Every structure is written in structure tokens, then in C-alpha cells.
Amino acid sequence: MDHNRDMSLFKQVKNDDNNAFRRLFQKYFPPLYIFAKKFLEEEAAKDIVQECFFNLWKNRKKIELTTSLSAYLFVIIKNSCCRQLKELNEKNCRTDGFLLNLKEEECQYYIQSEKSILEFDIRDRAIQVLNKLPDNCHRVFCESRFNGLSNKEIAEKYNISVKGVEKHISKALKLFKEEFRDIINF
Incomplete structure (x- = not known):
């Protein structure tokens, strides 16, 4: 299953395998970038996702996943985007109000998206146990x-x-x- 492949690839990454890291990057950069663009402009979204992968590589030996790699990465991107939006709001750098005043329903959508990712991960793991x-x-x-x-x-x-x-x-x-x-x- 996808979860097992990701965990296997991540173990290889932890063992300094550049090719495994490249495969994870190629798999997850597009969906993470699309997700980040829902919060930020294109360049900022791209920077956030690249920073996520940079930190993943830099901290690979210390990271202990308690959920799927997919859920872990999406939560990091969401948190990074929210942190950047908060900084922009505090500095009043944006006058056009672009995504700084997210509507309540939009916030709920993203919270539900994260919840859905985690629920999918748990359901996937439960099915794996049943199949064993x-x-x-x-x-x-x-x-x-x-x-x-x-x-x-x-x-x-x-x-x-x-x-x-x-x-x-x-x-x-x-x-x-x-x-x-x-x-x-x-």
C-alpha cells in the first residue's frame, strides 16, 4: 500500500538515500504546492514547500513519524502557511487583504481537509491490520x-x-x- 511504500522510502531517506528523497519530493511536491497555493501566492507557496523538503532532509535522522508521511507533510505545510499569513498580518505588509481574512467556512474546510487526511491514514492502517x-x-x-x-x-x-x-x-x-x-x- 502507499503508506508502506512511503514509510519504506522515508527509512531510506533517514539512511541518507538521495534517490529515495528525490522520489518523495517528486511525489509530494505537486499536491503540497497546490495545497499551499490555497493560502499563499504562487512564489510564497513554492518557497514554503521547498523549505518543508529542505527541513525534512536536514532533520531526517531526528524525525519519528507517528502518522503517515502524507499527513505529516500536509500538516507542516498548513502550519507554515498559517504562520506566514500571521506574520504578514502582524506586519500589515498586505493592503489588498489577500487571504488574510479567511472566511470561517474556508478555515473549516482546511481543518476538515487535515482531519480527513488523518482519518484516511487511520482507516488505511485498520484495513491493513484486518487483512493481516x-x-x-x-x-x-x-x-x-x-x-x-x-x-x-x-x-x-x-x-x-x-x-x-x-x-x-x-x-x-x-x-x-x-x-x-x-x-x-x-
């Missing part, structure tokens, strides 16, 4: 969590013991805990 589960474990866990069946109902449906159902659910939950330990304290 053995068939019986996957089936039992889905019946329990998504279809709302009790352990007894699942046991009867699949002709296994209630203890067997509990073991499958425990195994699935253990895998979820391992995958999400970086963002959730169980």
Missing part, C-alpha cells in the same frame, strides 16, 4: 465489531466454542493495539 488476520480470526472479529453479534451468536454461527471466539477477538485486538500504539494509549 487469519481468515477465521478476521471473520469472527468482523462479526463481533461490525455486525454486532455476541460471542455466543458467533460461536453458534461458525460452530466453534465461545472461548475460541474470545481467542480470535483477543488476537485481533492485540494486532490493532500493536499497530496503533503510537497514537492510542490502551
Whole structure:
């Protein structure tokens, strides 16, 4: 999946691989630039994104990702754009008011965009965990969590013991805990 490829590339970047960094740059510069242009003029947007990649390379050894690389980069760009807009506003350098007075609904749109990126990352990781589960474990866990069946109902449906159902659910939950330990304290 894309998340795994990105994490693999980022590990290579952390090990000083210029080609891996170039691939990440080529993949993410266009969408990050388009996103930054929603806040800033073209040159400023370009500068912000280039600075993001410069800092990514400079700090590559120190960065520990707790979410997807995509979400991490978009949050950095959003924060950098907001910081620059705040500085411009404080200095009163802009008289035309371009994007300094973002409407409430525009602000909410960008907040929702960031939230959507993070939700997509979590959903993607959850699907990966489900796909790692053995068939019986996957089936039992889905019946329990998504279809709302009790352990007894699942046991009867699949002709296994209630203890067997509990073991499958425990195994699935253990895998979820391992995958999400970086963002959730169980």
C-alpha cells in the first residue's frame, strides 16, 4: 500500500538515500504546492514547500513519524502557511487583504481537509491490520465489531466454542493495539 511504500522510502531517506528523497519530493511536491497555493501566492507557496523538503532532509535522522508521511507533510505545510499569513498580518505588509481574512467556512474546510487526511491514514492502517488476520480470526472479529453479534451468536454461527471466539477477538485486538500504539494509549 502507499503508506508502506512511503514509510519504506522515508527509512531510506533517514539512511541518507538521495534517490529515495528525490522520489518523495517528486511525489509530494505537486499536491503540497497546490495545497499551499490555497493560502499563499504562487512564489510564497513554492518557497514554503521547498523549505518543508529542505527541513525534512536536514532533520531526517531526528524525525519519528507517528502518522503517515502524507499527513505529516500536509500538516507542516498548513502550519507554515498559517504562520506566514500571521506574520504578514502582524506586519500589515498586505493592503489588498489577500487571504488574510479567511472566511470561517474556508478555515473549516482546511481543518476538515487535515482531519480527513488523518482519518484516511487511520482507516488505511485498520484495513491493513484486518487483512493481516487469519481468515477465521478476521471473520469472527468482523462479526463481533461490525455486525454486532455476541460471542455466543458467533460461536453458534461458525460452530466453534465461545472461548475460541474470545481467542480470535483477543488476537485481533492485540494486532490493532500493536499497530496503533503510537497514537492510542490502551
